[in-house]
Amino acid sequence: VQVVESGGGVVPPGKSLRLSCSPFGFDLDTFGFHWVRQAPGMGLEWVAFVRYDGALKKYADSVKGRFTVSRDESKNTTYLHMSSLRPEDTAVYYCARGLWFGESHFDYWGQGTLVTVSS
Amino acid sequence: IVMTQSPPSLAVSPGARATLSCRASQAISRNLAWYQQRPGQAPRLLIYAASTRATDIPARFSGSGSGTEFTLTITSLQPEDFALYYCQQYNGWPLTFGQGTRLEI
Numbered sequence: 001v002q003v004v005e006s007g008g009g010v011v012p013p014g015k016s017l018r019l020s021c022s023p024f025g026f027d028l029d030t031f032g033f034h035w036v037r038q039a040p041g042m043g044l045e046w047v048a049f050v051r052y053d054g055a056l057k058k059y060a061d062s063v064k065g066r067f068t069v070s071r072d073e074s075k076n077t078t079y080l081h082m083s084s085l086r087p088e089d090t091a092v093y094y095c096a097r098g099l100w101f102g103e104s105h106f107d108y109w110g111q112g113t114l115v116t117v118s119s
Numbered sequence: 120i121v122m123t124q125s126p127p128s129l130a131v132s133p134g135a136r137a138t139l140s141c142r143a144s145q146a147i148s149r150n151l152a153w154y155q156q157r158p159g160q161a162p163r164l165l166i167y168a169a170s171t172r173a174t175d176i177p178a179r180f181s182g183s184g185s186g187t188e189f190t191l192t193i194t195s196l197q198p199e200d201f202a203l204y205y206c207q208q209y210n211g212w213p214l215t216f217g218q219g220t221r222l223e224i
Contacts, residue, residue, distance in 0.1 A: 036162075060213050111161055
């Protein structure tokens with residue numbers, strides 16, 4: 001069982017970026033997925049959640065209205081669409097597996113993908 | 120819900136016991152998890168539901184508490200245990216983490 005993220009990179013302020021997260025060893029439609037970020041030298045911050053069926057999505061206040069989570073069952077992938085990026089969004093972004101319904105711990109984490117917002 | 124961990128850092132000798140604390144700003148029942156993060160690595164789940172060890176986690180890690188006060192205890196500290204530890208509540212949205220405790224030799 002593992003989770004693999006991709007899509008990080010350097011992006012200017014105000015631009016957009018899409019991160020991808022794919023599960024291996026289990027199916028997308030049986031678990032919820034969370035995004036958690038960690039700014040350089042800082043602690044962990046929960047960012048967003050999408051339920052197993054895509055019908056429930058939750059966001060941290062710091063990203064609400066700018067970030068969107070989605071999922072594509074045909075690709076077995078969940079996405080974090082980030083727009084209007086700010087320098088303070090610079091962080092390693094982790095995708096983590098949670099329970100199917102919502103609030104839960106995270107039992108499997110990806111290796112993380114670095115997003116740097118800088119001109 | 121604000122999660123507060125103490126102490127921010129803790130120096131302990133190998134083979135000894137470490138006790139890390141986590142306090143929630145309001146009652147969260149037992150909806151609490153603990154994670155370990157080694158340098159350059161992703162966090163790893165240690166404990167969930169306040170006291171249930173995750174898969175493959177050694178028995179020297181134990182969790183306790185309910186409501187607002189929680190403890191992670193690590194006995195017989197091994198070299199690989201010196202790392203950062205975070206608590207996380209999942210009693211309500213938004214999910215929140217403590218600021219971490221750094222366990223040092």
